[in-house]
Amino acid sequence: MTASLDEPLDSPVADSVVNDGCHGGAATMRAAAVAAGKSDVLDQYAADYPVGPHDRPQSMCPAFGSLRVGLRMRRTATVLSGSACCVYGLTFTSHFYGAKRTVGYVPFNSETLVTGKLFEDIRDAVHALADPVLYDAIVVTNLCVPTASGVPLRLLPKEINGVRIIGIDVPGFGIPTHAEAKDVLAGAMLAFARREAENGPVQAPRGGVSDRPAVTLLGEMFPADPVGIGRMLEPMGLAAGPVVPTREWRELYAALDGVAVAAIHPFYTASVREFQAAGRPIVGSAPVGVEGTLAWLDAIGTAAGVPRALITEAQNRQLGAIRGALAGAPVKGRITVSGYEGSELLVARLLVESGAEVPYVGTACPRTPWSEADRDFLEARGTKVVFRASLESDIAAFLEHDPDLAIGTTPVVQKAKERATPALYFTNLISARPLFGAAGAGSLAHVINGAIANKDRFARMEAFFDGVGEGDTAGVWEEKPEPRPAFREANRRRLEKQAKARRAEEMI
Numbered sequence: 001m002t003a004s005l006d007e008p009l010d011s012p013v014a015d016s017v018v019n020d021g022c023h024g025g026a027a028t029m030r031a032a033a034v035a036a037g038k039s040d041v042l043d044q045y046a047a048d049y050p051v052g053p054h055d056r057p058q059s060m061c062p063a064f065g066s067l068r069v070g071l072r073m074r075r076t077a078t079v080l081s082g083s084a085c086c087v088y089g090l091t092f093t094s095h096f097y098g099a100k101r102t103v104g105y106v107p108f109n110s111e112t113l114v115t116g117k118l119f120e121d122i123r124d125a126v127h128a129l130a131d132p133v134l135y136d137a138i139v140v141t142n143l144c145v146p147t148a149s150g151v152p153l154r155l156l157p158k159e160i161n162g163v164r165i166i167g168i169d170v171p172g173f174g175i176p177t178h179a180e181a182k183d184v185l186a187g188a189m190l191a192f193a194r195r196e197a198e199n200g201p202v203q204a205p206r207g208g209v210s211d212r213p214a215v216t217l218l219g220e221m222f223p224a225d226p227v228g229i230g231r232m233l234e235p236m237g238l239a240a241g242p243v244v245p246t247r248e249w250r251e252l253y254a255a256l257d258g259v260a261v262a263a264i265h266p267f268y269t270a271s272v273r274e275f276q277a278a279g280r281p282i283v284g285s286a287p288v289g290v291e292g293t294l295a296w297l298d299a300i301g302t303a304a305g306v307p308r309a310l311i312t313e314a315q316n317r318q319l320g321a322i323r324g325a326l327a328g329a330p331v332k333g334r335i336t337v338s339g340y341e342g343s344e345l346l347v348a349r350l351l352v353e354s355g356a357e358v359p360y361v362g363t364a365c366p367r368t369p370w371s372e373a374d375r376d377f378l379e380a381r382g383t384k385v386v387f388r389a390s391l392e393s394d395i396a397a398f399l400e401h402d403p404d405l406a407i408g409t410t411p412v413v414q415k416a417k418e419r420a421t422p423a424l425y426f427t428n429l430i431s432a433r434p435l436f437g438a439a440g441a442g443s444l445a446h447v448i449n450g451a452i453a454n455k456d457r458f459a460r461m462e463a464f465f466d467g468v469g470e471g472d473t474a475g476v477w478e479e480k481p482e483p484r485p486a487f488r489e490a491n492r493r494r495l496e497k498q499a500k501a502r503r504a505e506e507m508i
């Protein structure tokens, strides 16, 4: 069944979604979305973002990724369609991360959802917003419940008063990480811009068209990194092009026009599809460390048709500076790395070249052709690389390797600190600094060595707080809490019995 304005969303599964909301579970939500005509979208997501062993978000709501991409773009309005609790969480997080922009919201109730009125409300909201003086584009995002109910954003007008309308579904039961949700929006925008470019002249970038062939950079990165990459490309007669996700609509055309695309973050599958459709060669990995930089310059130069002598010159110019930076800022110690940004393997490569022992790298992102070189490099040096790593896998690796420093997500860092091991948040402290070329080598060593040197302070803190309680006994109590294993066991049995009864009822 295809949902449309003429076909109210009244399937029994859709009813269950409305009644149970997010508590209906991923399988129920997925079944509802399929019944409501979203199977093509979900099939595409399943192909682009393969799951396993970790098959669902274990960090923030994935929609935060696409929301952030839209909120960082000039002249772009953002509208969410989803449960109020999800929208509250998403807007809270986006403002926590400094978005100084309004997030539009079209609320719904059971009636507007099942009768199709929600779609009409969204369409009215988009018409009211579409002011070409203010906006180039409006991004409308279906969260879990409207996706599961088949709210048909594809039926929105493609353009109103010259303002593009981009409707995307970003459900937690179809997109495994917030990183990949960035690709959902970037890919949808590139597809739109590619069609525009095919149909006639388009706007030039704000700073004018590059006088040298430019390399498009795929993946959010530290602002100084594209500048450094531009310098590395100079001897080959190339320039650093736009970074995708872009900060403005018109940059999309320049991105599609690049002589080659550097998939610095390897999980942008939908975006890569658009670049390939535009005939652009894709190069994986990144200019990280000595070996990574040499290989990357070679691959980029070859993809762009640069003469061998110029490629060698570009390599030689970098070689000395990066070797010097690595030698001047060595990293000593055993480090486990985990995160959900997609640059985990690159960070691990740099650590290895800096002298660190890295026994484990876990990334919540999937394995793709664009991370193969990094995986090969790390595995050849004894690092265990886990794609779609679960939190359980990251913590097990931390416990197994007992590192001098754990780089990871919030719960991994928390676990490490509980055990008096220095730890750094990947997202805030590692991915928010330069990584490439000589600048990356020096910068990473500084923060890593500073953290490892804190071991004694952690040990002193652990000794100071010894005996204050942990797990069930943590907190402030008038009397020391007594664990009651018998109560817990009785409770577990009761819950098990209830679940069994529920399953039996479902089978009738």
Ligand code: SF4
Pocket (backbone or CB within 6 Å): 022, 061, 062, 063, 082, 083, 086, 089, 143, 144, 145, 171, 172, 173
């Ligand atoms: S949109 Fe889905 S994944 Fe995101 S918070 Fe809501 S229920 Fe969770």
